[in-house]
Amino acid sequence: MSRYFWSWFSNLYSEPAENLDKFIQNNLQPPKKELEKIDERINTICEFLEKQQSPSQVKGIVLGGSYGRNTVLKGHSDGTIVIFFSEPFAEADMKQTFIRDFNLIKIMGKFKTVNEKLQLELTESELTITFDIIPIFSTLVEPSGWQTSRDNKPSINTYQKWIHSKKFAFESPFCFTELQRKFFSNLPPKLKDLILLVKHWYQQCQKQLKQDSFPLQYALELLTVYAWEQGSGEDDFNIDEGILTVLELITKYKELCIYWTVNYDFEDETIRNYLQSQLRKDRPIILDPADPKRNVGGNDPNLWQQLAKEAKTWSTSSAFKKENSSSWKPWDVLPASLYVTQGHMLDKFIYDFLQPEQESLEQIKNVVNTIFKFLTEKCFKDSTMTVKKVVKAGSIAKGTALKSISDPEWNLNPRGSDVDLVVFFNCFQNYNDQIASRATIIKEIQKQLEYCPLKDFEIEFADTKWKNPRVLSFTLKSKLLNRCQEFDLLPAFDALGPQVSKFKPDPETYIKLIESSKCNSGSEFSTCFTELQRDFIRTRTTKLKSLIRLMKHWYKQCHRKLKKKGSLPPKYAVELLTVYAWEQGSGVHDFDTAEGFLTVLKLIMRYKELCIYWTINYDFQNEIIRDFLLSQLTNSRPVILDPADPTGDVGGGDRWCWHLLASEAEIWLSSLCFKRGNFNPVRPWQVPTVQTLGSSGLRFFPIIKPIFNST
The missing domain is CATH 1.10.1410.20 (2'-5'-oligoadenylate synthetase 1, domain 2)
Structure with a gap:
């Protein structure tokens, strides 16, 4: 090893971490040419051994250890040569045979016995690899031909x-x-x-x-x-x-x-x-x-x-x-993993691992305030266009944010939760204005951010493939805070007006929405109802929001595993399903988290029967709205209507791959999450798959038997 190598390690705990890449390259990676020479010698040795017929036929040779895993360190490293035999052998005879065989190829390396282990030491300049020689006879395991099942396992x-x-x-x-x-x-x-x-x-x-x-x-x-x-x-x-x-x-x-x-x-x-x-x-x-x-x-x-x-x-x-x-x-x-956490430990799991730290939330708040001031005070100061209000949306606004989990999409960048900011403009007089002008506004905001950079921040914009984008996505890299903060800015028409939280929206608001949705896809204007979506969750009991965090974390695990197999239903659907499960199955502030978790999984497994809606913001009193709702509720199931936007069916029928999520939910039924400390099984709440009297306000369907029994 070089003098610099040892000097560097002696000061390892004080050396700037920025040097790590260079240090690895110069001092830890094995020399490529020397490793290639050892590869050649190992290949020759393996070919020689495979030809030997004593004492038993060699079925195959597998290379393991650091050498086999390709994690060899410069200097002295380890490896294994595992030799599979087709017949049982006596260990003493095997050692004598190997000694004889390796004497024939001792020119290839140093053969020795250490602590009754057979070893082969190969050296090329500064690189030495010591291989343990492992003879094996096994009727269970073959050296090759592993992939015999359909899923390549x-x-x-x-x-x-x-x-x-x-x-x-x-x-x-x-x-x-x-x-x-x-x-x-x-x-x-x-x-x-x-x-x-x-x-x-x-x-x-x-x-x-x-x-x-x-x-x-x-x-x-x-x-x-x-x-x-x-x-x-x-x-x-x-x-x-x-x-x-x-x-x-x-x-x-x-x-x-x-x-x-x-x-x-x-x-x-x-x-x-x-x-x-x-x-x-x-x-x-x-x-x-x-x-x-x-x-x-x-x-x-x-x-x-x-x-x-x-x-x-x-x-x-x-x-x-x-x-x-x-x-x-x-x-x-x-x-x-969540899977191995017992039911009585779930609350601690959420508190320890899923709930964001207050310091992180304060940092996000400070960065959001910077963007808010830019939008309201600087961005359009020379324009007739004005910002009526800026509303923080997404999980951070609802109080269900996870540690470093992106929202709304599951972008696994660990640097910080996305922040959605819905910006309401005075130039939008109706829903059609939002569609017609949002691209122009997005372009103007990006132009202003590029020409008037924010103090103490570097900004990086995300590319978009859409001709008429709905969102401006960018990342702020803070010079003062230990984070990169991702933002989504969404221009929107102020359909609700200033008195959002005090009154139920005027039916005329939804009548106009229904008319506009006939020429556009469902939930096209969901951003206009951001405040209602936020308040629907934000006002809930703290423990229900913790259960939502748990379900979002579970969804993340499923998404990581299943994303290549098909499009999973939106996370928002699982969030609403969690609220529904609690409303219908518990309704109390202090409930058993494992029971709630299990209930939501059971509902997901019964996705083909789900028909869920709320009447907290719209209902069946107005004829036009009633007819529209009834048509929505006859859609292919699952049907889960957005409680803020009746045009948004986040259940989506067969639009998404609910079957993938349901299969995963069934696998999770055997999780330790549903075993208590004494390993007694957790029981789910009794919840119908179709909305009933309660949060819906009216019942338009016959009562369906509960999806599970209490026994």
Whole structure:
């Protein structure tokens, strides 16, 4: 290693984090040419071994360890050569045979026995890789040919047999080497750079703590992948944010419960029951994504405690301070999944992980005020056009914002919640004016923001493909605040006037809306009713808003998993369904969160029967509105009418892939969320799938039997 390398590490906790990319490139990445030479030698050795017929036929060879996962560090790294045999063998005979075979190829590398392990050491200049030689005979696992199921996962039968197999202690870490390799094979290069940095830091900690072995190295590799998947997911990300996220997760080791479903999942009962038993054990839990029997998190709390101390030291050091005295921030990543959180712990889960911090909300408020002043005082000061009012919309206005969750769309940028600002203009005299002039206004606002930049902010505009866009999207990068804030500005016609919160809207407002909707798509003018949408949620009990947060978090998990399979129904539909479930099933301020969660999932599973509406802002008294509502309620189900805008059916019939969300809801029924501390099952509320007397005000349908019984 270079002198700079050791000097740099000795000052690791004070060196500016901006140097991390360069440091990884210069000091941690293995030399490409040297690694290629080792690749050639390994290929030659594997070809030689596959031709050997003694003592048993070689079925295949799989390369694992850091070498197989392509996370080799410059200097000294590790690897495994797992050799699968078609017949059982005696271990003593096997060692003698390997000694003989490797003597034939000793010119290729240094062959030795260490602690009764067979090892091969290959060196090229500054790069040395020590391979453990692992001979395996297994009737359960093949070295190749894994993808035998329709969803490109190993067959369920493989894992069922593996769970019941007693051959665990020796084989488990190595039988699934090929799946471990594939898990890492498609990761972006920059994520592997982050893994190298984490491994380097860990190895230096081990030297300081005088630990010879590295029992948690693979665990930290997986923890780094998890941090990236949950926090960024982008090929190009900020290394500083990534390493901070990993360090923060290490400090929360007592809460870590991490698993993947890329090779096995919860759908089969045998595997599900075993996984749940694994996930109920003492934490930290980091299950090998290839092997459900293997918790690589280990059971040494003392080692984790020491690592957590070192992680805290580095993450709070001056290394992550910027020149303007602000600090780099980690991604918002939960140390445990919602799926493995028991029902009686859901309120704590929401409070700890989903509820935004007051400091963050205050920062958003300050940035919003800056935009508000720009729009009302500067943007149109030389124009006859004026801004009548600016209304903050979306989850932040409703009081249901999540930590770093975008709204209304699930953009997984972790830097801050989107803020929707609906801007009402005096030049809009009706709904048609909004359509005709909004593109011009959006263009003018962007022009003014470009010509008159906001003090202390950098602005970046999002591209649009629409000829007549509804929204101006941009990001403000603050020089003073530790965040990038995304905004959506939506010009709108002031259909409701100034007395929004005091009175029920005049029926004439909705009659004009219905007339305009005949020539436009449903909910085209929903922005005009933003204040009603906001107040419908904002006035609800605090715990109901917490349940909405939980459902939005659940929806995010589903969206991440299902987005490539089809268009999910809008998040707003799930939000309204949550309100309906509470109104019809509970209605009290202090209710059981697990019961509410389960009730909403049950409703989603019955999506083909849903017909839900409210009469809080419009009703059936006026003939024109009544006829329109009755026609809306005969649409293909699910029907979920926006309580602020009757033209907006967010249920959408077959417009969206409700079946995907329903299938996911059914899988979640087996979650630990619906087990109490004594593992008694949670029961859902009794809620009809069709709106009944209550919040709707009138009943136009026969009573339908409840979707579930209390027994």
